[in-house]
Amino acid sequence: MAHPKELDVFLAAVEGRAFKTARYATRDEDAALDIVQEAMIKLSERYGDRPVEELGPLLMRILRNCISDHFRRSKVRSFWITLFSSLSARDDEDAADPLETLLVQDETATGNNPERQLEQSQILGAIEAELEKLPARQREAFLMRYWEDMDVAETAAVMGCSEGSVKTHCYRATHALSTALHAKGIKL
Amino acid sequence: MKTTEYFDHTALTRRVRQQLDHGAQALTLRQQHRLAQARKTALAHQRQALHTPLVLAHAGHAQLQEHPKVSHWATAITCLLILIGGLLALHSLEQDKRVEELADIDAAVLTDDLPMSAYLDHGFKRFAQAQNDE
Numbered sequence: 001m002a003h004p005k006e007l008d009v010f011l012a013a014v015e016g017r018a019f020k021t022a023r024y025a026t027r028d029e030d031a032a033l034d035i036v037q038e039a040m041i042k043l044s045e046r047y048g049d050r051p052v053e054e055l056g057p058l059l060m061r062i063l064r065n066c067i068s069d070h071f072r073r074s075k076v077r078s079f080w081i082t083l084f085s086s087l088s089a090r091d092d093e094d095a096a097d098p099l100e101t102l103l104v105q106d107e108t109a110t111g112n113n114p115e116r117q118l119e120q121s122q123i124l125g126a127i128e129a130e131l132e133k134l135p136a137r138q139r140e141a142f143l144m145r146y147w148e149d150m151d152v153a154e155t156a157a158v159m160g161c162s163e164g165s166v167k168t169h170c171y172r173a174t175h176a177l178s179t180a181l182h183a184k185g186i187k188l
Numbered sequence: 189m190k191t192t193e194y195f196d197h198t199a200l201t202r203r204v205r206q207q208l209d210h211g212a213q214a215l216t217l218r219q220q221h222r223l224a225q226a227r228k229t230a231l232a233h234q235r236q237a238l239h240t241p242l243v244l245a246h247a248g249h250a251q252l253q254e255h256p257k258v259s260h261w262a263t264a265i266t267c268l269l270i271l272i273g274g275l276l277a278l279h280s281l282e283q284d285k286r287v288e289e290l291a292d293i294d295a296a297v298l299t300d301d302l303p304m305s306a307y308l309d310h311g312f313k314r315f316a317q318a319q320n321d322e
Binding site: 015 | 200223236
């Protein structure tokens with residue numbers, strides 16, 4: 001059973017990746033944060049008694065379901081938003097606080113070199129943009145296999161498809177990323 | 189050629205992974221704050237989920253409440269059994285009713301002067317019913 005402290009450590013370790021995964025899928029920061037919160041709560045409620053080693057794939061499965069639910073709900077919501085959009089007024093008070101979007105720099109990775117930091121953020125931006133462009137299932141397979149370090153069988157179980165499909169999705173995703181990044185002049 | 193492709197593929201995924209790891213760590217303050225809050229809420233839910241069965245156990249319902257899934261199954265199976273029981277009872281009643289009707293017809297045929305073909309005539313059936321009603 002995962003002790004609350006162990007669960008806390010586990011969630012702290014994966015929350016960034018979970019957030020980014022949700023954001024690549026939704027392209028919406030707030031929605032991604034909500035999705036991660038929902039997934040974390042479901043994981044804790046339903047599987048809080050499981051050993052920590054089992055939580056990774058479970059969180060990915062829940063996260064995936066939460067993302068699907070988000071898209072289902074947005075379909076209904078967008079209908080009403082379109083209907084009433086002409087009535088809504090723009091509220092400037094909701095403008096983002098620049099301090100809130102201040103990036104917490106990881107100086108250990110880039111040193112204190114602004115050029116290096118800029119280059120790295122550009123590469124990361126390009127990779128993230130290309131990941132967002134990938135078909136959903138290719139992106140899911142790629143992230144689970146190469147970022148979450150899940151094996152083919154685990155990925156297939158979470159995605160509800162065959163292991164062969166996972167390999168195909170991964171191959172296509174890698175190929176598409178490689179081609180797109182190469183076209184942008186980025187060599188990894 | 190295949191070998192080179194394999195190594196390129198591996199190198200690419202490794203470098204992408206490094207970049208993504210870096211991106212996942214470089215979150216804004218707002219994002220970090222929201223995620224920390226989400227984590228706290230999730231942990232509170234875990235505590236609730238773990239403590240609820242204990243509280244209910246003291247109330248004398250430990251057997252069912254310790255495993256919510258078991259209790260769900262038990263409820264579903266009970267409902268199914270009730271449904272099947274109801275259907276069987278209904279079937280039995282219908283059978284009895286049908287046997288009684290057949291027995292009535294047999295008795296009428298045996299005790300009456302009328303030929304059997306009269307009972308197969310729909311018009312006569314209606315006439316007989318009207319006679320009975322009167």
